[in-house]
Amino acid sequence: MSPAQVPFEAAVRQVSQPVLDYLVRYVGDIGTAEDLLQETLIRMSRGMAGFEGRASTKTWAFSIASRVAADYLRHPQRQPRTVELEEAEAVADPTGSIDERLVIDEMGACIRHAIDTLPDRYRAALILRDLQGLSAQQVAEVSECSLAAAKIRIHRARRHLKQALAGRCTFYRDPDAVFRCDQKQDASERAEQPTVGAR
CATH class of the missing domain: 1.10.10.10 (Winged helix-like DNA-binding domain superfamily/Winged helix DNA-binding domain)
Known part of the structure; x- marks a missing residue:
């Protein structure tokens, strides 16, 4: 069965916990993350028919969750002070992650x-x-x-x-x-x- 043919209920079971973990880390609040997870699943449900399986269901879910969380944090009352980081130059593949x-x-x-x-x-x-x-x-x-x-x-x-x-x-x-x-x-x-x- 291709990713495009995965039933929505199966997709939800597969992605809900990792996406919730991601959203908690993204916004720093479990209650907000749970709300954003529901919005992510709603958007997945709406887009499931058009999902062509070019990426895995999990990757697709993370992509939607990223947009949902970014939209949430763009509200003026929720914006932390952010630093500007340049993105123009190429760098070598960084080795090693955070301790x-x-x-x-x-x-x-x-x-x-x-x-x-x-x-x-x-x-x-x-x-x-x-x-x-x-x-x-x-x-x-x-x-x-x-x-x-x-x-x-x-x-x-x-x-x-x-x-x-x-x-x-x-x-x-x-x-x-x-x-x-x-x-x-x-x-x-x-x-x-x-x-x-x-x-």
């Missing part, structure tokens, strides 16, 4: 903030590749871009995330040897605190 023990603690405040500042295309690429485990080719299919562009997005998203974390967080290992982080004070917070010994 696995760091991913375990991915919803820490430092990491969540850094992910939230990424533009949509970089956020999607990072989550799909490093947290959902898709290949660079699959990221390209989901993002509807070339493989080279997908690799650039993954590379730049990883670089920004690491830079942002280094500036905002102090890393340490807890008693269970899990890699964790605490937010650093910014300059304004330090300025507001009284100096020891000051009168």
Whole structure:
């Protein structure tokens, strides 16, 4: 049976949990992610008849979910401050993903903030590749871009995330040897605190 012939109910069973995991990581809230999953499934249902199977059902679902989440976050009240990342130059295929023990603690405040500042295309690429485990080719299919562009997005998203974390967080290992982080004070917070010994 080709992907185009997969019954909708079977497609839902196949993709619902991975897509929900992706949306939770994308928007950072389980309740919102569940709502966006329902919208994703509605759009899948409407488009199932025209789905030609050029990509897997899972990849197609991630592509729809990415658009649904991006549409949601474009609302002015939901827009975090994003950084601008250049996408013009080609880069080599980046090797190695985010430290696995760091991913375990991915919803820490430092990491969540850094992910939230990424533009949509970089956020999607990072989550799909490093947290959902898709290949660079699959990221390209989901993002509807070339493989080279997908690799650039993954590379730049990883670089920004690491830079942002280094500036905002102090890393340490807890008693269970899990890699964790605490937010650093910014300059304004330090300025507001009284100096020891000051009168």
